[in-house]
Amino acid sequence: MERKVFELGDIVLMKKPHPCGTNEMEIIRMGMDIRIKCTGCQHSVLIPRAKFEKNLKKVLRSKSASTESDGQDN
Numbered sequence: 001m002e003r004k005v006f007e008l009g010d011i012v013l014m015k016k017p018h019p020c021g022t023n024e025m026e027i028i029r030m031g032m033d034i035r036i037k038c039t040g041c042q043h044s045v046l047i048p049r050a051k052f053e054k055n056l057k058k059v060l061r062s063k064s065a066s067t068e069s070d071g072q073d074n
């Protein structure tokens with residue numbers, strides 16, 4: 001099973017879309033709980049890390065594309 005790696009500033013794809021229809025979220029705070037912001041409506045929610053990891057589908061874009069970057073999108 002693939003381990004999900006995410007960090008502050010990443011854009012992530014969630015399994016459950018936000019009520020506004022967007023399922024892309026930005027990680028804006030990390031700790032015991034994780035605060036994510038909807039990229040569609042800018043609404044932010046604080047959720048426990050375990051729940052976040054469960055609902056995380058994949059990391060779309062890493063803010064610091066340092067190690068395993070295979071694209072040049074800027």
Ligand SMILES: [Zn+2]
Pocket residue numbers: 018019020021022038039040041042043
């Ligand atoms: Zn939203």
